[in-house]
Each structure stands twice: as C-alpha cells, then as structure tokens.
Amino acid sequence: MAMSSDEEYGSDQMMSDDELDADSLGELAGNLDSDYDNDADDDQFLENMRDDKPQKPAYEVDYTTLSDAELRNKQKEQVEDVRHILGQPVEQTAILLRYFKWQKERLIDKYMDDPDKVLEDAGLGAEWNDDPKLEKVRGFSCDICCDDDAEMNTYSMRCGHRYCADCYKQYLENKIMSEGESGRIQCPTDGCSRIVDSKTVRLLASPKVLARYGELLNRTYVDDKPNLRWCPAPECEFAVDCAVRQTELHKIIPTVVCNCGLRFCFGCGHNDHQPCPCALMKKWLKKCEDDSETANWISAHTKECPKCVSTIEKNGGCNHMTCRKCKHEFCWVCMGPWSEHGTNWYNCNRFEEKSGEEARGQQAKSRASLERYLHYYNRYANHDHSAKLDKDLYVKTEKKMTSLQSSSGMSWIEVQYLEAASTALQQCRQTLKWTYAFAFYLQRNNDTYIFEDNQRDLEMAVEQLSELFEKPADQLAASRKEMVDKTAYVGHRRRILLEDTANGLRDERWQFTTDIR
Amino acid sequence: MSSSKRITKEYGELENDPIPGVTIKPIDQDMYNWDIEMSGPAGTPYANGTFKVRLTLPTEYPFKPPTIAFKTKIYHPNVSNDDKGNMCLGMLRTDDWKPSCKLRTVLTLAMKLLNEPDTNDAVETSIVEQMKSNHDAYVQRAKEWTKTYAV
Structure with missing residues (x-):
C-alpha cells in the first residue's frame, strides 16, 4: 500500500480523529445563529472551515495503518523490486535488505561497487548456495555439552565453529523463543560475530521455533524502518506508516489513530499530547515526576536557606536556624544572618538589614518560580483527573441511557448524543491538559495572548458541557439540544486551538523558554 | 541432553588446574550452586581477606549465563x-x-576485578566517584570493610 496522499484524506482511517465533529458540523452551522450569534470570530471561522474543508488541518498528518499481512506484503514487494536489479534469489535478497536495514539505494550502490564483499558481509559468501547440512565427524567433542558420541550429528556455519546439532538447536531456541532475537543471532562461539542465517535456522529449528523466527524477522522490519512504528497498545498488532521524521518533531506533532482506536504520537509513541511538542512533553513529565508530589507541601511548609538555597523545614520552635548543608546560621523570621541578631533575636528587629532584604528577595524569586510551576501543574493534573471522572460518569450514564429510552420515548439512535458528548469531553480534556505543559514553557509575547484566549475559550466550553453531563438522567432528555450544540462547539474550539498551535510550530513562531530540538 | 556432563567437566578442570586465589568447595548434590572462596589479592585493599562467593548456574546452562554473588560484604565498585x-561482569549479560x-573465564575475570576494579562499568557509582576524588579514603574504607567482614 502506498503512502496516503492528500486525495486520500477523508478515508476511513483519517476520519477517526474528528468524526463526531464532522457529523455535527452541519448542525452547528444551523444552531450558530441562535446560540453563538454574538461571537463574530466564530462565524468567520466557520466560513473558513466551509471554504477550506477539503484542505487538511495543520495539526493532522498523513499516515496509514498496516496489519501483519500488509507488513509482510510490503517486505515481499521490496524484495521483488530489488531482486531483479541484483539478480539474486528471493531468500538472499531478503537477507541483504535486512542487513542494509531496508535502505534499497544503499544496498544497490554497495552491491554494484563490490558484490562479493557485500555478500560476504551479509553472511552470504560463495558457498551460500550449497544447502547447509549436518555431518558426523570422527573424534569430535562438542564444546557446549562435552558429548563425544561418534554417531552424533554436528553442524557448523562457514566460520567453522562446530557444535553438536542438539546444542545448536537449543542455542537457537533459547535465542529465538526466550530472548526474542532473530536477525542478529551470532555464532555460539565466544568472540565470533558471524550472523546465523535463515537457512541454518530452517535446517535446525523445530516448526514452532521457525514460525516465531519468521514473526520476529517481520518485527525487525518495523524496527529498522524510520517511517514505521508499532502501535504501543498492549496486544495490538498494527503498525503505523508515517513520513514524519525524528528531526521534524520540533515543528510538528504527528498524532495518529491506530485501527485499534488508540490515539498516539508517531514521533515518540506516547499517548496523544497535542499541542505540546514531544521534547516539551518529555521535559514536563520529568519535571512533574521530580517536583509535583512534594512541591505543594514544600511551598506551604518550608523556606530556602538564604545562602545555599537548600530547602529547609522548620520543625522546632527556635528561630535560630542552622542549615544542615552549608552550616549557614540565619533567622527563620527575617531570613537575615543570625550574627546580626546579637541577643535581640526575640524581637527580630533586623527587618531593615540590607542582607536580610536581599535574602528575602532571592527567596521570593525562587518561590515565584515554584508557584508558577504549580499553577500550570495543578491545571494539567486537574484535566487529567476530570477526564477520568467524566469517563466514570459516562459508564454510569450509559446504564441510564436505557432507562432514558423507555421514559422519554427516545430511540436508541437518539440517545447516542451522550456518547458523542463523552468522547468530545475526553478528547478536549486531553488537549487542555497538554496546553498547560505547553504554556509552562512558553515565553510571553503577543502570540501567547492568542493562545491563552483559545485555551480559555476551549476550557470554558468544556466546563459547560461537563456540567450538563453531570445532570441526573431524568433531566438529561430536556437538555439534549443544548448538549448536542455544546458537543459540536467544544470540538470546534479544540480545532481552532490545535490549528493555531500547529501553524505556530510549523512556522517556528512560538518562543519557548527551553530548547525543543 | 543435560548440562551435567559439561558442568562436571568444567569442575574437574578447575580442580586439576586451579585459578590462583580461587578455592571451590566440593559440589556433591547440587551442581548448580557452587560455593567459592576468593582470596583478596596482595597489594589491594582486599589483601588478607577471604571472600565467600556463590556461583549460580541456571538450569539452561550453558545457554543462559551464570550469576556471581558475594556473600561476604565488600567495598568494591x-x-x-x-x-x-551481585558482581557485574560484562560477559555475564544475556x-x-x-x-x-x-x-x-568467568572466575578469572572476577579475580581480575578484585585486582583492579573497572570504573567504567560500575554498579556502585558513588564508590567510583570516591575513587576519583579521594582515592585514599576509598582505600581506607575498603580496608576497613575487609578487616571487619572478610578476615
């Protein structure tokens, strides 16, 4: 299957992103006059949306999802392509391609230069065409099991390191079945790096091991190709093909949706983290791991040593503090050096001391940066938490949907708006969550205000929808129309925000406080 | 096919031609657990110490690597x-x-590590830091431990 092109946008796989929005977009347009008439920007945006509809949003990327069979076919196709050029049989071509990590051009170049060397390096030397076979060797003793039975079958690759067939088999089984190796298994001899070829595996391994070997080789295809990535969902067997390269990740966040339903980032494999670029996402998560749990407590109960900025908790009554780390003595109340207090400590009348003032200034600075972080972290964590609560609520609501059908006389299809609302809430909260990590690293300028406006509008819409969603089941029927409208509206606000951030990343318009390359 | 023949052979060879400083207790019932004593090499902070070491062979031996563990406490990176x-030896990685x-080879390498610790592949990074910043303090500490636990 070829990479999907622009024309293919709108195919089933691409639709999964915003299907609920697309469904209700027409409805939104109809309702707009009554509900959002005063919001001229929105009207304008909707006009643009209609005009630009065939154009791909800036925050989406082209990709295709590949099943196991499709992956095998892709490999077959490439082998077919190359084997005619090289004039080699299928098996050998596959080995050569694997050896060159599927870089066709490089393989062809090198092969044209010096075919013998390429074949030798890939473990396909001159004798390759002879089928490998087991031999009985007189006076042979196997170095692995120390058996020396004269009737024993033995095997060696071209490197000449010979072992009994049973040991060779068990070695391969251990590597393949328990260590998951395939294309990089070496000769069992210490220091010999000759790769065990597939003919050897076929000769020695049991059908079960051989089948696993094939599966693992298939996996290495995905691992070796930079345009392929396994879906990170447990048990999911799909891979995603996307042309976005690792070097572009500071300009684009390639969010993809696997056939199994998981939304994840093709660049890093993490769950969808738009609009926060991969590098910022990683920095943020690391920071949260280090800081967040204790940061709240620290902010409430501690001060920093004015000299070495170690965090200090006051757990006794005396104000004469001695820093454990740098031994600096200071006053807990005014933060000035203790030496200036003399015997007047109880009044702490050194308030005007210059050194105390400086120390307090320093401390205020470090407090402010902590408070800034907590501001963003609390909102980030809150959306994460709320998304979970919304989901729990939906599970309960789902049960009530049945009762709603009987009490209000609505049909099954008519109560589906609840599911649409729930999905929209999840998706928007996921986006909102990451807007706070994004904002934490953002430098303040005019673009920041636009971003914050977008963030606020989305947040407000989400909270309104969330509130509607919390109503008891018997009142849900009455708010159906409002809920459908709001569901469409949050999707619409989310697209605006993502479009703006994605365009900014592409044009490198955002200025961050840290390097995102 | 079992690994007993190989293990017996390896044990026999080590018994006939022992590695200097390495004593292997006889293996009778359990040939997968070897009790070993290693003497601290002269000229190192471990000199005069006797370190009890347990060499454990997995049932899949020799297809899977053995593990080597110090039963006597030792101050070693x-x-x-x-x-x-656990002793971290490069060749024992899967x-x-x-x-x-x-x-x-495994035991010879372990002995070599006692002689000269490998600071590039250490489990205890704090000891490496100490060796680099204050070598005397490391030597003193290692000697103390040897005296306390291994003599």
Missing part, C-alpha cells in the same frame, strides 16, 4: 552493596554470553 552482592564461554 563492581559489587552491589545490598543483600545480593546479550554477550555465548554457550562456549567457560566458568574458568
């Missing part, structure tokens, strides 16, 4: 300072182990 006392590797 390549031995984990916990109740396991990816690097080959079935043709011999226990003689």
Whole structure:
C-alpha cells in the first residue's frame, strides 16, 4: 500500500480523529445563529472551515495503518523490486535488505561497487548456495555439552565453529523463543560475530521455533524502518506508516489513530499530547515526576536557606536556624544572618538589614518560580483527573441511557448524543491538559495572548458541557439540544486551538523558554 | 541432553588446574550452586581477606549465563552493596554470553576485578566517584570493610 496522499484524506482511517465533529458540523452551522450569534470570530471561522474543508488541518498528518499481512506484503514487494536489479534469489535478497536495514539505494550502490564483499558481509559468501547440512565427524567433542558420541550429528556455519546439532538447536531456541532475537543471532562461539542465517535456522529449528523466527524477522522490519512504528497498545498488532521524521518533531506533532482506536504520537509513541511538542512533553513529565508530589507541601511548609538555597523545614520552635548543608546560621523570621541578631533575636528587629532584604528577595524569586510551576501543574493534573471522572460518569450514564429510552420515548439512535458528548469531553480534556505543559514553557509575547484566549475559550466550553453531563438522567432528555450544540462547539474550539498551535510550530513562531530540538 | 556432563567437566578442570586465589568447595548434590572462596589479592585493599562467593548456574546452562554473588560484604565498585552482592561482569549479560564461554573465564575475570576494579562499568557509582576524588579514603574504607567482614 502506498503512502496516503492528500486525495486520500477523508478515508476511513483519517476520519477517526474528528468524526463526531464532522457529523455535527452541519448542525452547528444551523444552531450558530441562535446560540453563538454574538461571537463574530466564530462565524468567520466557520466560513473558513466551509471554504477550506477539503484542505487538511495543520495539526493532522498523513499516515496509514498496516496489519501483519500488509507488513509482510510490503517486505515481499521490496524484495521483488530489488531482486531483479541484483539478480539474486528471493531468500538472499531478503537477507541483504535486512542487513542494509531496508535502505534499497544503499544496498544497490554497495552491491554494484563490490558484490562479493557485500555478500560476504551479509553472511552470504560463495558457498551460500550449497544447502547447509549436518555431518558426523570422527573424534569430535562438542564444546557446549562435552558429548563425544561418534554417531552424533554436528553442524557448523562457514566460520567453522562446530557444535553438536542438539546444542545448536537449543542455542537457537533459547535465542529465538526466550530472548526474542532473530536477525542478529551470532555464532555460539565466544568472540565470533558471524550472523546465523535463515537457512541454518530452517535446517535446525523445530516448526514452532521457525514460525516465531519468521514473526520476529517481520518485527525487525518495523524496527529498522524510520517511517514505521508499532502501535504501543498492549496486544495490538498494527503498525503505523508515517513520513514524519525524528528531526521534524520540533515543528510538528504527528498524532495518529491506530485501527485499534488508540490515539498516539508517531514521533515518540506516547499517548496523544497535542499541542505540546514531544521534547516539551518529555521535559514536563520529568519535571512533574521530580517536583509535583512534594512541591505543594514544600511551598506551604518550608523556606530556602538564604545562602545555599537548600530547602529547609522548620520543625522546632527556635528561630535560630542552622542549615544542615552549608552550616549557614540565619533567622527563620527575617531570613537575615543570625550574627546580626546579637541577643535581640526575640524581637527580630533586623527587618531593615540590607542582607536580610536581599535574602528575602532571592527567596521570593525562587518561590515565584515554584508557584508558577504549580499553577500550570495543578491545571494539567486537574484535566487529567476530570477526564477520568467524566469517563466514570459516562459508564454510569450509559446504564441510564436505557432507562432514558423507555421514559422519554427516545430511540436508541437518539440517545447516542451522550456518547458523542463523552468522547468530545475526553478528547478536549486531553488537549487542555497538554496546553498547560505547553504554556509552562512558553515565553510571553503577543502570540501567547492568542493562545491563552483559545485555551480559555476551549476550557470554558468544556466546563459547560461537563456540567450538563453531570445532570441526573431524568433531566438529561430536556437538555439534549443544548448538549448536542455544546458537543459540536467544544470540538470546534479544540480545532481552532490545535490549528493555531500547529501553524505556530510549523512556522517556528512560538518562543519557548527551553530548547525543543 | 543435560548440562551435567559439561558442568562436571568444567569442575574437574578447575580442580586439576586451579585459578590462583580461587578455592571451590566440593559440589556433591547440587551442581548448580557452587560455593567459592576468593582470596583478596596482595597489594589491594582486599589483601588478607577471604571472600565467600556463590556461583549460580541456571538450569539452561550453558545457554543462559551464570550469576556471581558475594556473600561476604565488600567495598568494591563492581559489587552491589545490598543483600545480593551481585558482581557485574560484562560477559555475564544475556546479550554477550555465548554457550562456549567457560566458568574458568568467568572466575578469572572476577579475580581480575578484585585486582583492579573497572570504573567504567560500575554498579556502585558513588564508590567510583570516591575513587576519583579521594582515592585514599576509598582505600581506607575498603580496608576497613575487609578487616571487619572478610578476615
């Protein structure tokens, strides 16, 4: 299957992103006059949306999802392509391609230069065409099991390191079945790096091991190709093909949706983290791991040593503090050096001391940066938490949907708006969550205000929808129309925000406080 | 096919031609657990100490690597300072182990590490830092431990 092109946008796989929005977009347009008439920007945006509809949003990327069979076919196709050029049989071509990590051009170049060397390096030397076979060797003793039975079958690759067939088999089984190796298994001899070829595996391994070997080789295809990535969902067997390269990740966040339903980032494999670029996402998560749990407590109960900025908790009554780390003595109340207090400590009348003032200034600075972080972290964590609560609520609501059908006389299809609302809430909260990590690293300028406006509008819409969603089941029927409208509206606000951030990343318009390359 | 023949052979060879400083207790019932005593090499902070070491062979031996653990506490950058006392040897990593590797090589390397710790591949990074910043303090500490636990 070829990479999907622009024309293919709108195919089933691409639709999964915003299907609920697309469904209700027409409805939104109809309702707009009554509900959002005063919001001229929105009207304008909707006009643009209609005009630009065939154009791909800036925050989406082209990709295709590949099943196991499709992956095998892709490999077959490439082998077919190359084997005619090289004039080699299928098996050998596959080995050569694997050896060159599927870089066709490089393989062809090198092969044209010096075919013998390429074949030798890939473990396909001159004798390759002879089928490998087991031999009985007189006076042979196997170095692995120390058996020396004269009737024993033995095997060696071209490197000449010979072992009994049973040991060779068990070695391969251990590597393949328990260590998951395939294309990089070496000769069992210490220091010999000759790769065990597939003919050897076929000769020695049991059908079960051989089948696993094939599966693992298939996996290495995905691992070796930079345009392929396994879906990170447990048990999911799909891979995603996307042309976005690792070097572009500071300009684009390639969010993809696997056939199994998981939304994840093709660049890093993490769950969808738009609009926060991969590098910022990683920095943020690391920071949260280090800081967040204790940061709240620290902010409430501690001060920093004015000299070495170690965090200090006051757990006794005396104000004469001695820093454990740098031994600096200071006053807990005014933060000035203790030496200036003399015997007047109880009044702490050194308030005007210059050194105390400086120390307090320093401390205020470090407090402010902590408070800034907590501001963003609390909102980030809150959306994460709320998304979970919304989901729990939906599970309960789902049960009530049945009762709603009987009490209000609505049909099954008519109560589906609840599911649409729930999905929209999840998706928007996921986006909102990451807007706070994004904002934490953002430098303040005019673009920041636009971003914050977008963030606020989305947040407000989400909270309104969330509130509607919390109503008891018997009142849900009455708010159906409002809920459908709001569901469409949050999707619409989310697209605006993502479009703006994605365009900014592409044009490198955002200025961050840290390097995102 | 069992690994007993190979293990017996390796044991026999080590018994006939022992590695200097390495004493292996006789293996009778359990040939997968070897009790070993290693003498601290002269000229190192471990001199005069006798270190009890347990060599454990997995049932898949020699297809899977053995493990080596110090039962006597030792202040050494390549031995984990916990109740396991695992010694970190490059050749014992699953990816690097080959079935043709011999226990003689493993024990010789372990002895070599006692002689000169490998600071590039350490489990106890704090000890490495100390060796670099204050070598005398390291030597003193290692000597103390040897005296306390291994003599």
